[in-house]
Amino acid sequence: MQKIVTQTEMYALEHAAVAHGATWEGLMEQAGWGVAQVALARLGDPKGRRVVVLVGPGNNGGDGLVVARHVHDAGAQVALYFWRRQFAPSDANWQRCRTRGLAETMAADDPTQTSLRKLVAEADLVVDALLGMGTSRPVEGPLAAIIATLQPPRRPLVLAIDLPSGVDAGTGAAPGGAVCADLTVATGLPKRGLLLYPGRRLAGTLELAILELPHDYLETTMSDLLRAAEVQPLLPARPPDAHKGSFGKVLVLAGSLHFPGAAYLACAGAARVGAGLVTLAGGRAVLGSAMRLPEATLLPLAEGDWGAVGPGALAELNKALPNYQALVLGPGMGQGEATGEFLQRLLGLETPKSRVRVGFLIDSNSDEATENAAPDLPPTVLDADGLNLLAKIEEWHERLPRERFVFTPHPGEMRRLLGVEQLPADLVATACEAAKRWGQVVVLKGATTIIASPDGRNRIHDGANPALATAGTGDVLAGVIGGLLAQGLAPYDAASLGVFLHGAAAARVRATLGDAGALASDLLPELPRAMLELR
Numbered sequence: 213m214q215k216i217v218t219q220t221e222m223y224a225l226e227h228a229a230v231a232h233g234a235t236w237e238g239l240m241e242q243a244g245w246g247v248a249q250v251a252l253a254r255l256g257d258p259k260g261r262r263v264v265v266l267v268g269p270g271n272n273g274g275d276g277l278v279v280a281r282h283v284h285d286a287g288a289q290v291a292l293y294f295w296r297r298q299f300a301p302s303d304a305n306w307q308r309c310r311t312r313g314l315a316e317t318m319a320a321d322d323p324t325q326t327s328l329r330k331l332v333a334e335a336d337l338v339v340d341a342l343l344g345m346g347t348s349r350p351v352e353g354p355l356a357a358i359i360a361t362l363q364p365p366r367r368p369l370v371l372a373i374d375l376p377s378g379v380d381a382g383t384g385a386a387p388g389g390a391v392c393a394d395l396t397v398a399t400g401l402p403k404r405g406l407l408l409y410p411g412r413r414l415a416g417t418l419e420l421a422i423l424e425l426p427h428d429y430l431e432t433t434m435s436d437l438l439r440a441a442e443v444q445p446l447l448p449a450r451p452p453d454a455h456k457g458s459f460g461k462v463l464v465l466a467g468s469l470h471f472p473g474a475a476y477l478a479c480a481g482a483a484r485v486g487a488g489l490v491t492l493a494g495g496r497a498v499l500g501s502a503m504r505l506p507e508a509t510l511l512p513l514a515e516g517d518w519g520a521v522g523p524g525a526l527a528e529l530n531k532a533l534p535n536y537q538a539l540v541l542g543p544g545m546g547q548g549e550a551t552g553e554f555l556q557r558l559l560g561l562e563t564p565k566s567r568v569r570v571g572f573l574i575d576s577n578s579d580e581a582t583e584n585a586a587p588d589l590p591p592t593v594l595d596a597d598g599l600n601l602l603a604k605i606e607e608w609h610e611r612l613p614r615e616r617f618v619f620t621p622h623p624g625e626m627r628r629l630l631g632v633e634q635l636p637a638d639l640v641a642t643a644c645e646a647a648k649r650w651g652q653v654v655v656l657k658g659a660t661t662i663i664a665s666p667d668g669r670n671r672i673h674d675g676a677n678p679a680l681a682t683a684g685t686g687d688v689l690a691g692v693i694g695g696l697l698a699q700g701l702a703p704y705d706a707a708s709l710g711v712f713l714h715g716a717a718a719a720r721v722r723a724t725l726g727d728a729g730a731l732a733s734d735l736l737p738e739l740p741r742a743m744l745e746l747r
């Protein structure tokens with residue numbers, strides 16, 4: 213399991229390590245040594261190679277001095293460039309570099325960065341050890357000028373220690389600009405900001421310098437990086453004597469006259485991850501789109517506005533629901549008034565004044581309630597317009613049954629659900645807090661996708677892929693998660709495996725078609741291949 217940490221978590225881990233007998237100096241030595249090994253591997257034969265280490269005032273600078281020593285000892289020609297670091301005899305790592313006679317330049321003596329530009333121009337490698345986790349405010353002034361000397365395209369290889377200087381360790385924000393690195397070697401554990409944009413882009417390739425950290429402490433906290441090893445065990449087994457009933461039935465309620473394709477993409481997504489049966493529910497306009505997936509069965513429902521479902525569809529739907537193990541609700545459903553009313557009733561969220569409900573049970577004294585009584589919904593993926601409509605319902609999160617849904621918002625839908633103009637900078641914390649408060653699994657989608665469980669667990673998917681930045685890919689994901697729910701996966705696991713398989717299918721599409729021009733439907737045939745690869 214690869215943990216991802218915030219500054220607070222990392223500092224706590226370091227303290228725990230010290231409590232277990234480590235020393236601060238020893239940790240820095242481990243970190244610097246690990247980074248130096250990565251640097252040396254990149255340099256090739258170090259003899260005659262020129263390395264500039266940019267050394268800042270804190271422990272990140274301390275790491276830089278350790279790297280400088282090891283790279284020097286391996287045979288490279290190392291120059292140190294100090295920003296805001298005062299020499300003190302207690303600075304043992306600086307002292308060791310002095311003993312070795314490494315060249316030193318002080319930024320204070322180089323106000324126009326003339327010396328630095330010359331050093332950079334002649335270097336094979338620049339090590340950025342200006343700021344790490346301690347970055348606490350926007351970069352400006354002389355620091356900004358120093359960082360500007362590293363601008364691409366003409367520059368040597370840039371390796372950042374722990375974080376590119378200027379990138380916020382918690383959020384990945386870089387408000388005043390930051391070093392744009394070719395690779396970043398995280399010390400101990402990757403910081404959250406390395407996975408979130410723009411930090412992810414500024415970090416380049418991610419590598420790790422191992423620190424000995426207390427395992428018991430590591431088990432209990434923090435985000436997990438979503439990787440094959442974590443999700444492989446979640447793949448549903450396919451016994452040879454299985455039948456379609458073994459793999460669950462998914463009901464997809466999606467699409468409208470304006471967005472019929474969403475219904476097809478969600479249905480096919482569910483079928484392509486192995487669901488036993490997929491049924492498309494909707495009005496005439498939507499059912500027509502199922503022609504593209506002859507394997508799907510149909511549940512015709514009464515139409516409201518524009519071919520979307522309206523409240524008249526409830527009775528029919530409620531009759532069918534007990535036969536399904538998962539529901540996908542919302543892709544391309546539209547946001548018409550009638551559909552809103554339908555959703556509100558389906559979820560048991562009528563205005564408290566008019567209806568009384570306990571969980572999903574509706575006041576049995578009401579005739580209307582008897583007619584439309586909502587059964588317990590199966591595990592449900594709520595996506596797209598389903599989320600937009602939900603966001604309009606007053607106090608929805610206090611009244612929606614907990615632990616029943618996987619919400620799959622993109623950032624715009626997340627804003628609406630939270631009722632805010634702008635999402636907070638820390639997207640991981642935002643997703644985690646929302647999951648806890650709402651009691652639902654939240655999949656906050658984007659180039660980096662965050663999967664958060666109400667119990668505090670969360671996984672981060674490092675899956676940037678511009679081939680996915682096209683309409684309909686989210687509909688496929690909703691179907692995929694629904695297909696996995698139907699096969700019996702718990703919501704958090706279905707969401708995690710779903711995001712992973714969606715990303716893996718997308719990577720396969722990108723490998724053949726490149727960054728642009730893929731269709732969401734191109735993901736569909738790649739989903740079984742992604743599963744095969746994972747199994």
Ligand SMILES: NC(=O)C1=CN([C@@H]2O[C@H](COP(=O)(O)OP(=O)(O)OC[C@H]3O[C@@H](n4cnc5c(N)ncnc54)[C@H](O)[C@@H]3O)[C@@H](O)[C@H]2O)[C@@H](O)CC1
Nearest residue numbers: 239240243270271272343344345346347348349350351374
């Ligand atoms: N604590 C430990 O034992 C270890 C720490 N490690 C290293 O230590 C780093 C964290 O060290 P620190 O906490 O000293 O933090 P930094 O080395 O990131 O620097 C903090 C200093 O920079 C200043 N600063 C922050 N943002 C600034 C800005 N925008 N403009 C100007 N000055 C700014 C702060 O006021 C503070 O003086 C990690 O990233 C990692 O590289 C590693 O050596 C592993 C072990």
Ligand SMILES: Nc1ncnc2c1ncn2[C@@H]1O[C@H](COP(=O)(O)OP(=O)(O)O)[C@@H](O)[C@H]1O
Nearest residue numbers: 622657658659676677680681683684685686687
């Ligand atoms: N640059 C990107 N890198 C990786 N994944 C992306 C990128 N852009 C979009 N995605 C993914 O594509 C999907 C888009 O979903 P969504 O925004 O709901 O689109 P739609 O509603 O059109 O289907 C999400 O799973 C998201 O994580």
Ligand SMILES: [K+]
Nearest residue numbers: 340343373375
């Ligand atoms: K750095």
